Amino acid sequence: MLSHGTVVPGSWLNMFGTTALLLFLLATTCATAAPNCPPLGPVFEKPRNFKSSAAIRAALANLTETFQARDEDNSAAVRANITSYSLEVFSISDTDPVIFDWHHTAPAHASSNITNGGVKKTDADTVYRLGSLTKIFTVYTWLVQDGDVKWNEPITKYVPELAKAADKAKDDPVGNVAWGEVTVGSLAEQLSGAVRDYGLMGELTQTVDQNTAVQLGFPALNSSDPTLPKCGVWPHCNRTEFFSGLLQVYPSYAPFTTPAYTNTGFQILAYALESIKGKPFQTLMEESILRPLNLSRTFYQKAVSNLGIIPGPGTPSDAQWDYQLGDENPTGNMYSSVRDISALGRSIMRSTLLAPVLTNRWLKPAALTSEPNAGVGYPWGIRRIVLSSVTNGKRVVDAYNKAGRIGYYNSLLNLLPDYGVGFSVLLASPNLPANANFNLADVLGEQLLPALEEAAREQAQDTYGGSYSNSNSNSNSNGVGNSSLKITTQPDRPGLGIENWVSNGTDMQYMATVLAAGYAPVIPSIRLYPTGLETVIPGEMDRKNGRAATQGKRVAYKAVFEDLNVPSRTPPSMFSTDCGSWVSLTGVTFGSMPLDQFFFVVDGSGKVVSIENAALRMVMRKG
Secondary structure, three states: OOOOOOOOOHHHHOOOOHHHHHHHHHHOOOOOOOOOOOOOOOOOOOOOOOOOOHHHHHHHHHHHHHHHHHOOOOOOOOOOOOOEEEEEEEEOOOOOOEEEEEEEOOHHHHOOOOOOOOOOOOOOOOEEEOHHHHHHHHHHHHHHHHOOOOOOOEHHHOOHHHHHHOOHHHHOOOOOOOHHHOEHHHHHOOOOOOOOOOOOOOOHHHOOOHHHHHHOOOOOOOOOOOOOOOOOOOOOOOHHHHHHHHOOOOOOOOOOOOOOOOOHHHHHHHHHHHHHHOOOHHHHHHHHHHOOOOOOOOEOOOOOHHHEOOOOOOOOOOOOOOOOOHHHHHHHOOEEOHHHHHHHHHHHHHOOOOOHHHHHHHOOOOEEOOOOOEEEOOOOEEEEEEOHHHHOOOOEEEEEEEEEEEOOEEEEEEEEOOOOEEEEEEEEOOOOOOOHHHHHHHHHHHHHHHHHHHHHHHHHHHHHOEEEEOOOOOOOOOOOOOOEEEEEOOOOOOOEEEEEEEEOOEEHHHHHHHHHHOOOOOOEEEEEEEEEEEEEEOOOEOOOOOOEOOOEEEEEEEEEEEEOOOOOOOOOOOOOOOOOHHHHOOOOEEOOEEOOEEEEEEOOOOOEEEEEEOOOOEEEEEO
């Protein structure tokens, strides 16, 4: 990889005249270029051209064909005859908020013989149960109500029952959770080390009798045993019973050791927010999320049955449509439709209810897992997807998802912030296939991600591609003249490529890479990537009507200077890397201005007017 911040001695640079540089570059054009290494994040601006993109249209046609075939597949892997589902692919675009949707009603659920209530045909407003997808609503509620300023504070500050038990771990850390070390944020990011559930899911004494437990190999427990939950599945534990039992349970790990899924953490988060705000958690959620986003088909507690899909055979109770989790509602009780879940995801990526910087902090990994391409967030499951077919294996897209399951229901929300696109998936079946929600996500992702990347590239080429130069051949006030460059994109390369960059008569494409690398590059490459930084530019006055014209904007892009002759490390080395572009950013400056910072001026119609390099202080107009 290229080093950063290295200044090449002037005597070394003097060895190369302009002619020598051109001959050197000509001699190396036959070399095979290695992959580019983009920074983490989008490599193009978020696509808006969903209807005009040939790649998107082809992907949607393939999805239509795929789902038509799935809806006739009664194999054990799909079970279309007994599995109803709704899905929606959405974007943050105002013009194309829904890119694709699909709804399947299982023949068994559409039958007029089913008398357990519910709809007979699924659509975007059909209500399903969410299970653990509820946790997104819980964390979102906290962030809207109180931000993340308290996330590094101990949870004992807001939950007195835990404060009283905090010292027990000092004498017996094996037998007691170190609650004094558990922060508010650690509960949201699954790093508290506390037990998964108390008295509810997974507690066999709540679901099997003593004789059955003994036959399964477990000992008989005396009814007076203090570890035997007296509540949980039914009757539900109240707050006193919950903490009385929870504080007797062994920790799974010490805090911040490893991600370990905990439903109890979200129940505790709800108690803490109630303490801070002095209101019931349901009220806080309705005030902060459900009403502001107009989620009319989303319910914290039991939904009206005639809005939902309730799989038979059997009663709504068999499907667990009616079953409530009591004080553990914040972890998995809710109901919603794909339209509402899409609206929720859209609001997160748009920062409708949060400041953009808070959204950016929320959509970041909190911890890694033992799986190389997986991480954990608040409370996201994060998949690191390598688009190897698009950009030679160095383009990584982070997908933020949350899945859930309860009774006959399965759910999934997936966000792709790089594209401003996501999808919601809800299923209902008395016999759900394993990982049914993620199986549908795989089908969507395999078609959508390459198409979204290509659509973004097409849009970037249309917007930024072309030749730029200063308006005259004379030097400006800074002594810089005869400057030009060309911007292109390539299907197998990330970002905007700079070609033929000349500054004051100097081959800047080569020289900038020399300055960044500290040696003579064999295949110099410059790619530009969006930074997310934009400034509004007031439009000039329209002389006809005396009104201000549509506002334009100044958009910042960051360049990565690379020598593509550097061998790719395949398989990866243990410590060395050929992809560390984040280290090299802003590695060379001139008069405090970065050589790798570029600014585009875009007028009110969306047309690019000019480009400027910060260090060279030269504006080149698009022509």
